[in-house]
Amino acid sequence: MAGHRHEPAVLGREQRHRLDVRSRRGDDPADRARRHRDGRAAGVVAGPPARSDSPAGGYGAGLALRRATRLVVRPAAPAAAGRGRPRGHRRIARAPAVARRSRGHHHGGAVAAVRLRVPAGWGILVCDHAAPLLLPGRGRRCGRSRSRPRHANLSCVNDLGGQVVVITGATGHLGHAVVAAFLEGGAHVAAPHRDGSGVEEIRQAFAGAGERLWLEAADLGDETSMARFAESVVRRFGRIDALAALAGGFAAGPVADTNVEAIRALFEQNVVTAYTTIRAVLPHMRARAYGRIVCVAARPALHGAKNTAGYAIAKAGVVRLMESLADEVKDEGITVNAVLPSTIDHPVNRANMPKADPKKWVSPGELAAVILFLSSPRASGVTGAAIPVFGRV
Template structure:
């Protein structure tokens, strides 16, 4: 089935990440207008179909509300939000700082929470609003040293489920993707002996996200979709 995001405005947080860049390219190829959001500085300029917002602290609700104002002024609408910002750390409880739990909570849950809350007024004006959160396959079961990361990603899934119930009569769907290890240069460097061909590529994960923000996914909400390759 051919999908099209023509005349749809899609906001992507964490736009400079491996997934964010791939998703932006694939969404643009389907005709989407883009809002690219990241804390780091992006070299690309804004254009008629792309709003670039650098230096955004998504752990700050005020920053997210400022983003909403700029989107409204630039495009006058928003149809989809992909909460791609996040972080990872391997942190056994013994010998590590307890602050790692707060840090991953902020990076993974608070960013999605703030962006969703701030951009919801714009999404409610869309005839088919979409929110997609990036969870993790470890939301179901944590491995060694993964407690803080898995707890934060499990919270993202609980946010997804709760918000989907809250919005299900308002023409907005809310879903999460739950990937295993992504095949990125950073992960290959960290795990050089792993079977990389079993991992999920950013393009494979982006394809699932693009389906979830498409018209074809109008009946899908409140789900956490595993995208685990051949792990």
């Protein structure tokens, strides 16, 4: 285990490491207390080793994850063997310390488990290392690639099998990546479209999804149209579990050259579309006391910059909408969050900014991974959050 600190090892079955710690009778109590504090500072949690934590049921038995290493300190027995030992203390053989190595199954190589025979009067630290993070029911392990992927994939963490997700803006550059992520996670995707542009591309790109992908015409800016769309989704799939409100628009220019009509257009494209869609799906989420809502704002929502006044105003409105709604429904099983990307890496932005370094931008896949998590049942503890996804800008 060279190079590792006291963190759970990724082992196929529970491995136990016994390390000798001198704690003879007569030691200074302050020294023993210091050693105990050092163990806690290393992330070790006091408590007996729990064999039930090991994945006895196999990798398909469900999530097997323990983030803390368990520590057992057995105080040394008195020098007199047999009678007079305190209750609960175990006698330790008076043999010199001898390392015994056994090979355990490890993803990526064998791991040697070390057992030490400890002389009498010494204490024992027992560190139980747990199994890897597993996807429930699939036996698939989350691994870390040697190089950071430009299109992140969290499907092994977020199993959305059977979930019904409404995605607005599905025909855009980000929309393609988000639709792909949800379909790969096992979700059913319902996407409204206004004029049919890009619909055939979506259908062809995800032809293998079959009936799990459903697209229908609707006007995002019209409350009645979006209410009908939400009712159609419920009739088709039975419920609505999550909303990813990706639809929006962008325009840049100095305040002196930007008229009020341009500001209104940005507000309609970003705030109103999110507002009408949320109002359409919210009654169905409340009926089940469950829902996940994710809006897409942008970095200028936090801090305006040159030539972005209109866009910053609109995206700040999205964040304030998210925060207000999150506070309204926080006790109803519904979470509401927003992601705030910087520049997204897609062909249009590359063409408009030829001198920029797109490697520093956030990719659609990376942003989709964050949206996927926030839309999953695992994100129940996150609500009212404006999450920056800035890439390396």
